[in-house]
Amino acid sequence: MTDFRVDADWVLAADGPIADGSVVVTNGAISWVGLTECAPLAERTETVHGVLAPGLIDAHTHLGLSWARALGPIEGHPVYDLFWPLEQSLTPDLVDAFAAASAAEALLSGTTCVADHYFFAEASVAATTRVGIRSVVGETIVVTEAPHSGPDSMPNAVAVAERLGGLDLVHPVLAPHALDTVGDEVMREIIAEAERLDVPVHLHVAQSEREIATLMERSGVGPVERLHDLGLFERRVVAAHCMYASAEGLALLAAADTVAAIYCPTVHAHLGRTLRAAELRAAGGNVGLGTDAVPMQRRDLGAEVRAASALQAVLTEDADALPIAVAMEMATVVNAEALGLGGVTGAIEVGLRADLVAHRTDRAVAAPFADPAALVAMSGPDLVDRVWVDGRLVVADGELVRADQRAVVAAANTARAELFERAGR
Numbered sequence: 001m002t003d004f005r006v007d008a009d010w011v012l013a014a015d016g017p018i019a020d021g022s023v024v025v026t027n028g029a030i031s032w033v034g035l036t037e038c039a040p041l042a043e044r045t046e047t048v049h050g051v052l053a054p055g056l057i058d059a060h061t062h063l064g065l066s067w068a069r070a071l072g073p074i075e076g077h078p079v080y081d082l083f084w085p086l087e088q089s090l091t092p093d094l095v096d097a098f099a100a101a102s103a104a105e106a107l108l109s110g111t112t113c114v115a116d117h118y119f120f121a122e123a124s125v126a127a128t129t130r131v132g133i134r135s136v137v138g139e140t141i142v143v144t145e146a147p148h149s150g151p152d153s154m155p156n157a158v159a160v161a162e163r164l165g166g167l168d169l170v171h172p173v174l175a176p177h178a179l180d181t182v183g184d185e186v187m188r189e190i191i192a193e194a195e196r197l198d199v200p201v202h203l204h205v206a207q208s209e210r211e212i213a214t215l216m217e218r219s220g221v222g223p224v225e226r227l228h229d230l231g232l233f234e235r236r237v238v239a240a241h242c243m244y245a246s247a248e249g250l251a252l253l254a255a256a257d258t259v260a261a262i263y264c265p266t267v268h269a270h271l272g273r274t275l276r277a278a279e280l281r282a283a284g285g286n287v288g289l290g291t292d293a294v295p296m297q298r299r300d301l302g303a304e305v306r307a308a309s310a311l312q313a314v315l316t317e318d319a320d321a322l323p324i325a326v327a328m329e330m331a332t333v334v335n336a337e338a339l340g341l342g343g344v345t346g347a348i349e350v351g352l353r354a355d356l357v358a359h360r361t362d363r364a365v366a367a368p369f370a371d372p373a374a375l376v377a378m379s380g381p382d383l384v385d386r387v388w389v390d391g392r393l394v395v396a397d398g399e400l401v402r403a404d405q406r407a408v409v410a411a412a413n414t415a416r417a418e419l420f421e422r423a424g425r
């Protein structure tokens with residue numbers, strides 16, 4: 001790949017904002033960062049009238065769940081009463097269409113990497129590859145209760161992880177649904193396979209009262225305590241939710257260097273139970289940020305950054321519990337580290353891959369502004385102008401470059417009609 005240089009009004013570099021700054025990209029990696037007046041020449045130069053910032057990293061998604069978008073009022077628990085009954089009728093082609101829409105939405109909102117957890121993961125990878133977003137991806141492993149469950153789920157997911165290893169922009173993981181639906185024996189096998197493959201484990205932890213009740217009945221302790229006893233915390237763990245963790249469970253999370261609890265502010269708020277993210281951070285825990293998926297939500301991690309800060313202030317009755325700047329760190333460098341991508345992405349720094357977002361400043365929502373970092377924390381699809389993933393341009397002038405957004409939307413609509421027909425709804 002040829003070298004190029006991006007000159008911007010502002011560059012949000014790892015060690016601080018640079019006014020009139022430049023980033024040089026060589027073979028998809030950031031090779032130079034500094035003042036434009038000192039920048040080396042490149043074969044091509046792009047100019048950003050705005051702020052060049054690192055792409056956001058979404059640490060917990062279900063891209064293929066975009067079929068549940070904007071369904072209107074739902075009854076019962078979204079996972080047990082809506083998602084599972086319909087997900088039984090999913091096919092790889094349907095997941096591909098839903099995941100493409102969701103991946104496109106993420107890119108257009110300034111997210112350059114998603115950690116995805118769903119059925120038919122290779123179909124999601126086909127979609128993420130087509131639109132050009134980086135993914136940390138695992139096939140959902142589930143042994144009982146949920147759709148597509150059974151004894152083949154674990155070996156199938158391991159085979160998927162082996163096939164995905166080495167693919168461009170794809171970082172495989174093992175993705176058990178949760179301990180209550182997988183069980184101790186299979187969880188032990190997953191831990192051993194994660195060690196053999198040297199990949200993280202991405203799962204749901206303490207996400208519902210039902211899960212807690214099952215674990216208490218089965219083991220006499222909550223899921224965090226049981227996963228710790230099984231040896232999971234010796235691996236790198238992406239632990240979505242944790243909002244029903246006990247005090248003992250939260251203490252174990254706070255003490256575990258290799259484990260990150262993933263806070264999904266909008267989803268938690270809609271479920272009426274929120275991870276005490278600011279307190280877990282203050283106690284020494286790793287806490288990342290994700291969108292997850294509920295019907296009335298956008299796959300826009302910037303919106304979750306602002307929600308995280310606001311909701312933790314209310315929860316703790318402390319306006320400074322989780323400042324916006326800290327929530328932005330969670331959405332970038334903390335999430336990169338949580339996913340095992342600390343040396344790959346998450347910041348504008350020499351040696352990292354060029355996952356970059358140009359935010360425009362010529363819109364009413366961006367005027368006036370004083371602090372470029374604060375402006376980026378207020379950004380979203382209306383300000384995202386250009387996106388590069390691994391040095392490749394994937395969004396230009398607020399539109400997808402490698403896929404046709406209208407075709408992606410049409411395919412998702414057709415797929416939803418087919419899913420509901422298959423499910424007899």
Ligand SMILES: [Zn+2]
Pocket residue numbers: 060061062204240292293
């Ligand atoms: Zn989830």
